[in-house]
Amino acid sequence: MNTKEKDLQYIMHTYGRYDVALKSGKGAVAYDEDGKRYIDVSSGIGVNSLGYCDEGWVKAITAQAGTIQHISNYFYSKQASDLAEKLCNLTGLAKVCFGNSGAEANECAIKTARKYSFEKYGAERNEIITLKNSFHGRTVTTLAATGQEVFHNFFFPFTEGFKYAEPNNIDDVKNHVDEKTCAIMLEVVQGEGGVNILDREFVQSVAKICEMQDILLIIDEVQTGVGRTGKLFAHEHYGVKPDLMTVAKGLGGGLPIGVCLCGDKLKNVMSPSTHGTTFGANPVVCAGANYVLDTIADDSFLSAVEEKGAFLEKELRKLYLVKNVRRLGLMVGIEIDGDAHDMAVKCVENGLLIITAKDLLRMLPPLTITAEELSEAVSILEKTLKENTK
Numbered sequence: 001m002n003t004k005e006k007d008l009q010y011i012m013h014t015y016g017r018y019d020v021a022l023k024s025g026k027g028a029v030a031y032d033e034d035g036k037r038y039i040d041v042s043s044g045i046g047v048n049s050l051g052y053c054d055e056g057w058v059k060a061i062t063a064q065a066g067t068i069q070h071i072s073n074y075f076y077s078k079q080a081s082d083l084a085e086k087l088c089n090l091t092g093l094a095k096v097c098f099g100n101s102g103a104e105a106n107e108c109a110i111k112t113a114r115k116y117s118f119e120k121y122g123a124e125r126n127e128i129i130t131l132k133n134s135f136h137g138r139t140v141t142t143l144a145a146t147g148q149e150v151f152h153n154f155f156f157p158f159t160e161g162f163k164y165a166e167p168n169n170i171d172d173v174k175n176h177v178d179e180k181t182c183a184i185m186l187e188v189v190q191g192e193g194g195v196n197i198l199d200r201e202f203v204q205s206v207a208k209i210c211e212m213q214d215i216l217l218i219i220d221e222v223q224t225g226v227g228r229t230g231k232l233f234a235h236e237h238y239g240v241k242p243d244l245m246t247v248a249k250g251l252g253g254g255l256p257i258g259v260c261l262c263g264d265k266l267k268n269v270m271s272p273s274t275h276g277t278t279f280g281a282n283p284v285v286c287a288g289a290n291y292v293l294d295t296i297a298d299d300s301f302l303s304a305v306e307e308k309g310a311f312l313e314k315e316l317r318k319l320y321l322v323k324n325v326r327r328l329g330l331m332v333g334i335e336i337d338g339d340a341h342d343m344a345v346k347c348v349e350n351g352l353l354i355i356t357a358k359d360l361l362r363m364l365p366p367l368t369i370t371a372e373e374l375s376e377a378v379s380i381l382e383k384t385l386k387e388n389t390k
């Protein structure tokens, strides 16, 4: 059996895959098992932030794997404590909890918010308002947190205590806030929801409501974090500060990590045995994340992300088949005439690895992609749009 046949026989069919088995890569270029070359503007859904097999990152993780590959959380780890210190210093937040995925980081944020509220206000104050069209993960609780009906099926009963408000509608948020509200959770750019960039004024008003009523502001930066939007964290565009923030995808540079960060007033909420995970804070993963963060948390690196994003947007807008472009940094949604998924499949056939979000094409290229590679990506997209539109 070849790779595809084995996959279809032995792996649960939870993803519709493109008809490609990727084998190797370097930077923004990937190769399949037949040696065919692709420009990759998906970076494993925003995970390979430094592209495929960045030399420094490979060195960092292989050195760590050859030194000590895993220790349990019952021991101290330099890689984990260095990473925690960096994350706190760079965000002004106080403490972190390590896990292995975005959903897990969000679970930690939800637990921390509820425990804070439980201890201060009692068990009844446990509700979390999230936004319609949001995406927060695939566990039973983070599916419940996700403000889209399509995700609330099959797996009943879902975790109680979530309410959904309209994004960019502050009155609707206010209508949902009551004495039971303990937190408001949002992505400042809804990624899976279609690169929906929230209004600055709306996010600031939400932050004000939170501050005035001791409601915790949870910002899910799983997709938007670690340089993706041209700032280290996307909430910096909005001039707000979260009480809890979650980070995952791009932080590990390709290895699984999820982090929940909390501000000063929450730093002692979680105590021994209230939360944990066997693999969290793995030293190899943290060594890679330290390297990623050292590389990205740099003004010239971050301004290059915005410059590349602006260039990409300008080139995309020249394509007459593109109706609109929604973009923050290198997080890009492209509205086209026609079916985005069909078009993505055709792009892949033509050598461009691209993904979709709702009815948009979506680009999350590695932050290290070059202008030449971006131009190549745009011309493959242009060719594909022309071939497939009457």
Ligand SMILES: *Cc1c(COP(=O)(O)O)cnc(C)c1O
Binding pocket: 100, 101, 102, 103, 104, 106, 135, 136, 137, 138, 187, 191, 192, 220, 221, 222, 223, 224, 248, 249
């Ligand atoms: C991808 C994503 C998640 C879930 O992360 P996993 O690592 O897949 O669990 C949560 N929130 C947002 C905003 C995401 O984009």
